[in-house]
Amino acid sequence: MREGILRQGVRHEGIFQGVGYEVDTTGEPLIVRLLYLLPEGGEPMECQVGLQTTGVSWGGGRWWFTCPLACCGRRVQKLYLPPEAQFFLCRHCHHLEYESRRQDVPTRVLWKMAKIEARLGTKKASFARPPPKPPRMWRSTYEKLVDQFYEAEMKAWAHFGLIAKEDLDPPQGHLRAHEGGRRARRE
Numbered sequence: 001m002r003e004g005i006l007r008q009g010v011r012h013e014g015i016f017q018g019v020g021y022e023v024d025t026t027g028e029p030l031i032v033r034l035l036y037l038l039p040e041g042g043e044p045m046e047c048q049v050g051l052q053t054t055g056v057s058w059g060g061g062r063w064w065f066t067c068p069l070a071c072c073g074r075r076v077q078k079l080y081l082p083p084e085a086q087f088f089l090c091r092h093c094h095h096l097e098y099e100s101r102r103q104d105v106p107t108r109v110l111w112k113m114a115k116i117e118a119r120l121g122t123k124k125a126s127f128a129r130p131p132p133k134p135p136r137m138w139r140s141t142y143e144k145l146v147d148q149f150y151e152a153e154m155k156a157w158a159h160f161g162l163i164a165k166e167d168l169d170p171p172q173g174h175l176r177a178h179e180g181g182r183r184a185r186r187e
Ligand SMILES: [Zn+2]
Pocket: 067, 068, 069, 072, 073, 074, 089, 090, 091, 092, 093
C-alpha cells in the first residue's frame, strides 16, 4: 500500500491496484479493511487487517500490517494475494501454502473460519476470535460453532507449525518452563 495512504488519525477509503480499502487510524485498533473480488468471481471478499506503527508517529513513523492469520500475526510490510489464493496473508504464510498445495489445508481451514464468522453475523473475517453470540442464536449452536472455529484454528496452527517450527515464536508455556528451569538451577 502506497506511502501516504497510511497516516495517523485518518479515515480514508479508496482503491489501490484493484483492491478497495478503508483505513481507520483515528483510534485503537488501527485497522484497514480490504475489499476485493477474486478472479474466479463469487462473493466480494472482505478482510480486516491490523496495522502497527514503529518509530516516530504522526506522519514520520513506519507502518506495518499484521498478517491476518491468527497463528502467524507477523508484522510485515506487504501482504500478498497470489493467484488461486483467497486471502491476503504475509509472504511467509503463502509460501507455506504453496509448499503444501497437495493437501491445501490452510485454504480449507481459512474458509471454514471465515464461514463460521459469517454465520455469526460478521462479514470481515478476522481469523482471530469468533464474534459474540448473535442475539437470536441458541447458545448450544453458538458453542458448537465456536468449538469448530477453534478446532480450525488449531489445524492451521498445527499445519503451519509443522513446516515452519523454527520460524515461529515458541509458545508462552515453553518460555515459562525454560525460565523456570533456569531459576531452579540458580536456587
Ligand atoms: Zn503470515
